[in-house]
Amino acid sequence: MNDLWIRKASFHVAGKTINYPDLHFDFKVDFDDDPEPSTAEVKIYNLSKDTISKLKKGTPCILNAGYQSNSGSIFTGGIITSKTTWSGVDKITTVTMGDGAAEWMKTKVSKTFKQNTRASQVIRGVIGLFGLEVGEIQLEKDVIYKKGKVVHGPLQRELRHIVVNDCKSKLLITNSVISIRPKSKGVITGFVLNSDTGLVGTPEQMDSEDADYSVTCLLNHRIREDSLVRIESRTVTGNFRVVKGNHDGSSWHTKMEVKAV
Known part of the structure; x- marks a missing residue:
């Protein structure tokens, strides 16, 4: 337990590594078991102008946090917004981030599957079109589409319909990895x-x-x-x-x- 009091964190963005406590920053990373990609916010104090100028929308970033002998990634994604304000003598840069898969999930998909195709095959086939990483696919009910299946529309909407409505399971997006499992499983x-x-x-x-x-x-x-x-x-x-x-x-x-x- 002793080393749990020695805090350690790092924010990797735009080819730079910002280390805590060398440079002070706060963060909040939200997570839940709904299909929406996770979000995070980092507030960094007194960043250089050069670093601030590189915090552009879409820039990949990784946030690690923990302790001296036990730290790891708590968020992987990309910048949504970056804003710098002043509070007294401190310059505070607030960076909001979204999961890296978020933009892909908005992309439209159009694919037709033949008769007697299982839902698991449809899911893998659709996700495979975009090269997204799959953590696991475990379905409560792996339905068979006897008449075939047409998938047409935004990827996230179509996946949610298949996973949640047809297969009675849940769709999770964590650190750009898609996982699907029964609602009661963890x-x-x-x-x-x-x-x-x-x-x-x-x-x-x-x-x-x-x-x-x-x-x-x-x-x-x-x-x-x-x-x-x-x-x-x-x-x-x-x-x-x-x-x-x-x-x-x-x-x-x-x-x-x-x-x-």
């Missing part, structure tokens, strides 16, 4: 959150159909939407799936909403 992490491993305070029960508890822990770059974690606290002990949350660089916490599994 990613096995082996994480146990308790007072010795970074759990902050006690989980708070939620009045929601989507999540059972709100949980806060020390920033953990490996926790994402759909992570399966075990929580051990005075108020609740059990296994849960992360529904949504964020990595917060101002508090250096990972905040999440979880549902029992």
Whole structure:
């Protein structure tokens, strides 16, 4: 636990690496289990004019965060906007970012599949047209299109219809990787959150159909939407799936909403 107090972060953009704490910056990375690509924001203090001039829309970027001996990527994507303002003597550059797959998902697709084609074949065929990375494809119901299947329209809309409506599954886009799995399934992490491993305070029960508890822990770059974690606290002990949350660089916490599994 000792090294969990030695914070470490880096922002890689436009051929440059901005290291924390050498240069101060805050960040917030949101994540959830809906089909919309993730977003993030970084506020960097007192950047040089040269670096600011290179923060153009679409520029690829990677944000890493964690601790001295345990840090990793919490966001990979591209710049949406960059704005610089002054607060007293500080020059603050705010960079908003979107997942790298977001633009591809807006691209229109038009492809016809023959009779008796499975949904999994359609999904792989459509995604393969754009060279997008696929993490996994596990369908609750791999339907067969006996009359064939016509896919025509924005990629994200068409994929969502097939995955969610036809196959009763969920579509996730994380760090430019597309994953598809049954709604109740998650990613096995082996994480146990308790007072010795970074759990902050006690989980708070939620009045929601989507999540059972709100949980806060020390920033953990490996926790994402759909992570399966075990929580051990005075108020609740059990296994849960992360529904949504964020990595917060101002508090250096990972905040999440979880549902029992």
